[in-house]
Amino acid sequence: MFANGLPYLAIPGPSVMPDRVMRAMHRAAPNIYTGELHDITHGLIPDLKAVAGTRHDVAIYIGNGHGVWEAALSNVIGEGDTVLVLATGRFCVGWGEMADGLGANVETIDFGMSNAVDPAQVEAALKADNEGKIKAVMTVLVDTSTGVLNDIKGIRGAIDAAGHDALFMVDCIASMGCDEFHMDDWGVDIAVAASQKGLMTPPGIGFVWFNGKADAVRGDMKRVSRYWDWRPRTSAEEYYQYFNGTAPTHHIYGLREALDMIKEEGLSNVWARHEGLARAIWAAADAWGADGPLEINVAEPSQRSRAVTSVKLGEGQGDALREWCENKMGVTLGIGLGRAPASAYFRLGHMGHVNGHMVMGFLGTIDAGLKALGIPHGKGALEAASAVLADLAGADTSRANTDKPVEKCCG
Numbered sequence: 001m002f003a004n005g006l007p008y009l010a011i012p013g014p015s016v017m018p019d020r021v022m023r024a025m026h027r028a029a030p031n032i033y034t035g036e037l038h039d040i041t042h043g044l045i046p047d048l049k050a051v052a053g054t055r056h057d058v059a060i061y062i063g064n065g066h067g068v069w070e071a072a073l074s075n076v077i078g079e080g081d082t083v084l085v086l087a088t089g090r091f092c093v094g095w096g097e098m099a100d101g102l103g104a105n106v107e108t109i110d111f112g113m114s115n116a117v118d119p120a121q122v123e124a125a126l127k128a129d130n131e132g133k134i135k136a137v138m139t140v141l142v143d144t145s146t147g148v149l150n151d152i153k154g155i156r157g158a159i160d161a162a163g164h165d166a167l168f169m170v171d172c173i174a175s176m177g178c179d180e181f182h183m184d185d186w187g188v189d190i191a192v193a194a195s196q197k198g199l200m201t202p203p204g205i206g207f208v209w210f211n212g213k214a215d216a217v218r219g220d221m222k223r224v225s226r227y228w229d230w231r232p233r234t235s236a237e238e239y240y241q242y243f244n245g246t247a248p249t250h251h252i253y254g255l256r257e258a259l260d261m262i263k264e265e266g267l268s269n270v271w272a273r274h275e276g277l278a279r280a281i282w283a284a285a286d287a288w289g290a291d292g293p294l295e296i297n298v299a300e301p302s303q304r305s306r307a308v309t310s311v312k313l314g315e316g317q318g319d320a321l322r323e324w325c326e327n328k329m330g331v332t333l334g335i336g337l338g339r340a341p342a343s344a345y346f347r348l349g350h351m352g353h354v355n356g357h358m359v360m361g362f363l364g365t366i367d368a369g370l371k372a373l374g375i376p377h378g379k380g381a382l383e384a385a386s387a388v389l390a391d392l393a394g395a396d397t398s399r400a401n402t403d404k405p406v407e408k409c410c411g
């Protein structure tokens with residue numbers, strides 16, 4: 001009934017594509033042999049490194065998140081190697097399954113679906129690995145199925161405290177450019193991300209960042225499949241021109257524009273925007289949940305992503321709400337991926353090109369849906385969310401970014 005108008009995909013990827021990115025991609029096929037496309041590709045490299053907080057290397061792949069999962073593993077994990085997966089939802093388990101597909105022995109510590117990795121358990125598991133069999137520790141910055149945010153620095157501390165030499169591999173696909181991340185400072189050896197979430201570009205290209213320690217492990221591999229090998233991909237002479245095949249021409253233009261947008265806003269401001277919008281969402285959910293079944297999947301705010309939120313209702317209510325919001329209001333919410341029962345959950349993507357009025361819009365839509373469907377809920381959710389945004393934005397009426405370092409409410 002009220003769905004005609006601008007549709008809004010509020011799911012955790014693909015995220016909202018900025019008009020600027022779409023306009024940058026709307027062009028004839030460019031010359032792939034010489035000229036602008038090569039210059040732009042060279043220019044992407046330092047900006048991709050800056051977004052990840054690394055001075056080491058990055059390789060670009062044509063592929064989605066699953067593609068870079070396999071790319072990263074293929075360079076360092078072979079048949080018979082052992083990896084330790086720290087699972088906080090469906091996605092880290094999926095990355096582990098990919099390692100299994102490459103012949104690795106996959107050991108998993110499961111932290112459940114609502115809690116972050118406990119570094120103490122990681123330390124104990126690594127200390128118990130007397131023979132040093134574990135070649136890599138794999139986890140996610142954010143698990144998109146649960147909305148759990150992991151303490152990457154804390155897990156690094158656990159690896160160090162155990163005196164273990166394993167590579168530390170982190171999936172940042174959900175939240176690169178949304179949740180704070182510092183690859184080098186936090187001691188991450190390999191990070192992966194894809195274009196279609198915080199990086200605001202259509203699905204189709206992905207990135208593997210790796211340091212010298214990871215590349216030394218790559219050097220000791222018996223063989224690495226040619227397409228996934230990251231070494232030729234960091235050769236400016238060869239790869240930026242030849243891309244192991246045809247360059248992802250239009251994605252390069254789109255990503256250039258998206259990275260320009262991040263640079264113009266300033267990465268710390270981008271993080272602060274996600275932080276503030278997430279707090280508004282949590283305030284609304286707390287108000288709804290004060291009287292009824294609704295609750296945020298992750299109870300502890302310091303363990304919540306600022307890019308994706310998983311919300312639990314009664315069985316069937318998540319599905320009903322999603323259908324109502326899409327068909328009556330034009331807002332598409334994410335499914336209860338990997339949950340049982342999936343129909344009790346919905347997920348909100350608030351990653352990338354998202355601002356205050358968009359968040360107030362989908363919160364208002366959910367509020368109306370709860371009322372229309374007769375799902376019990378507390379009052380005052382929109383009031384609570386708007387109070388958060390009013391407080392954080394303050395009385396200054398200018399658009400200017402404050403460029404202050406992000407201040408997190410909760411660790």
Ligand SMILES: *Cc1c(COP(=O)(O)O)cnc(C)c1O
Binds near residue numbers: 172
């Ligand atoms: C989206 C996502 C993936 C998978 O990415 P695809 O592009 O769908 O293959 C993997 N891990 C995380 C954390 C994600 O958010």
